[in-house]
Amino acid sequence: MPGIKTNYAYNLINTVSGLLFPLLTFPYAARVLLADGIGQVQFFTSIIAYISLFAGIGIPLYAVREIARVRDDAPGQAKTAVEILLLHFLLTLAGYAIVAVLCLTVAEIRADIPLFLLLSLQLFFTVIGCEWFYQGVEEFRYITVRNLIVKTVATVCLFIFVRTRDDLMLYALYTVLITAGNNIFNFFRLRKYVCGQSFSLKELDVFRHFRPALRIFVLNLITSIYVNLDTVMLGFISGATSVGYYTGATKLTRMLISIVTALGTVMIPKMSHLHASGNIPEFDRLARKSLSFANFLSLPMMAGLIILAPDLIYVFCGPDYAPAASTLRIIAPILLFIPLSNVTGIQILYPQGLEKFVIISTSAGAGLNFLLNLVLIPKFQQDGAAIATVAAEFTVTVTQAVIAAGFIPGRIFSRGYANYYVGTLLMSAVCAGIYSAGLPAIANIIVIPLAGALTYGLWLLLRKDSLAEEVLRTLSIRKP
Numbered sequence: 001m002p003g004i005k006t007n008y009a010y011n012l013i014n015t016v017s018g019l020l021f022p023l024l025t026f027p028y029a030a031r032v033l034l035a036d037g038i039g040q041v042q043f044f045t046s047i048i049a050y051i052s053l054f055a056g057i058g059i060p061l062y063a064v065r066e067i068a069r070v071r072d073d074a075p076g077q078a079k080t081a082v083e084i085l086l087l088h089f090l091l092t093l094a095g096y097a098i099v100a101v102l103c104l105t106v107a108e109i110r111a112d113i114p115l116f117l118l119l120s121l122q123l124f125f126t127v128i129g130c131e132w133f134y135q136g137v138e139e140f141r142y143i144t145v146r147n148l149i150v151k152t153v154a155t156v157c158l159f160i161f162v163r164t165r166d167d168l169m170l171y172a173l174y175t176v177l178i179t180a181g182n183n184i185f186n187f188f189r190l191r192k193y194v195c196g197q198s199f200s201l202k203e204l205d206v207f208r209h210f211r212p213a214l215r216i217f218v219l220n221l222i223t224s225i226y227v228n229l230d231t232v233m234l235g236f237i238s239g240a241t242s243v244g245y246y247t248g249a250t251k252l253t254r255m256l257i258s259i260v261t262a263l264g265t266v267m268i269p270k271m272s273h274l275h276a277s278g279n280i281p282e283f284d285r286l287a288r289k290s291l292s293f294a295n296f297l298s299l300p301m302m303a304g305l306i307i308l309a310p311d312l313i314y315v316f317c318g319p320d321y322a323p324a325a326s327t328l329r330i331i332a333p334i335l336l337f338i339p340l341s342n343v344t345g346i347q348i349l350y351p352q353g354l355e356k357f358v359i360i361s362t363s364a365g366a367g368l369n370f371l372l373n374l375v376l377i378p379k380f381q382q383d384g385a386a387i388a389t390v391a392a393e394f395t396v397t398v399t400q401a402v403i404a405a406g407f408i409p410g411r412i413f414s415r416g417y418a419n420y421y422v423g424t425l426l427m428s429a430v431c432a433g434i435y436s437a438g439l440p441a442i443a444n445i446i447v448i449p450l451a452g453a454l455t456y457g458l459w460l461l462l463r464k465d466s467l468a469e470e471v472l473r474t475l476s477i478r479k480p
Helices: 004-056 059-069 074-105 113-119 121-129 131-136 140-161 165-181 183-189 206-237 240-276 280-316 324-331 334-352 355-403 415-435 441-462 466-475
Strands: none
Touching (some): 004 165, 004 240, 059 131, 059 206, 121 183, 140 165, 280 324, 280 466, 415 441
């Protein structure tokens, strides 16, 4: 079984490719389709995301833990995989019934039913994909190689076929393929693990997974309120253009968040297996290390995003998206809050079966997010949604750390992270000085991150920070 560093390296490659491909494609699509076109696709995609959430009832996250727990039992693993796959398929049929009802009753959807139906293919590809299985058995090399191939093909097709505002359907097809199309390969490859294992169809108990997955569904449902509801409420209250501005800002933010949370994808099966096997000291050690890593990486990235927001929006979205610059600066703090709550909730509490604490904290954040959206969106449009999201994520992080303190090794904020706080301040001063020189936007985007990384890294190495030294050793090229 590959180690954490190897799996993280593969998953980081996969994550970085997930950043680079949008950096190539989103600026192009934003200029061709404009804010209203991008906003329309994102609006429908957010609705489909809700349907997918209900059809999945927590299966994607629940299944990773269950597959990891039985990975040393091949027949049991195969039986569990088939049961979860069948349950997900049955629930997705109900999801398509919801799609039909929405097409017949919601005016905004009836205005472009073909686009909505095309985007709904994500439901089908998700159910056959079994991405949870390959995460549970820690096949991150396969996941990475497969994603790179599919994304490359889809990106080439985007540049060839999406040429004007009238190609909105082709852009929607690209969205489906790049997010879920590679799941076709997953389905056929699953035979490698399932075929030939000794269990009969009579032994299958599909609905034994329903209730435990439903608990994860409650968590996912609440979380999705402040992940997708801001976009949906913007679409209904302020229109597609505001959604387009908000999408430009949040895409850039969540690209960076994914770099930090890429570790979480690797840690869930690892931590679940450690806890199930009773190796608590190693569980605690890795938990503390994950918290340090989240602070180590998130703080300087958040500061850099705030400084570079106008130039990032100009370069990657275009001059028409200028109102999104303030949105990006407002929403930047979630780059710290989301990774911290991901570590405490998903990497630490969830493998222990303590998702009740995560549900309570996310409920508090979701309720606040909904209320603030109602108050702020009508007056501040996309900026109001950004304020609501930051407040929600901060609430989730702090509430989780307080109510589950006895089960979380270490603290999310402590003097032990002082090197990261001071290093971020020093880096910010250097980067702000360079920004004030008035360099062209593209020059700032290249020079400022390099100068910031150098300042931050040198400070941590001078302070002999153990995590910084470990990262340096990992990146060093060693001679044989």
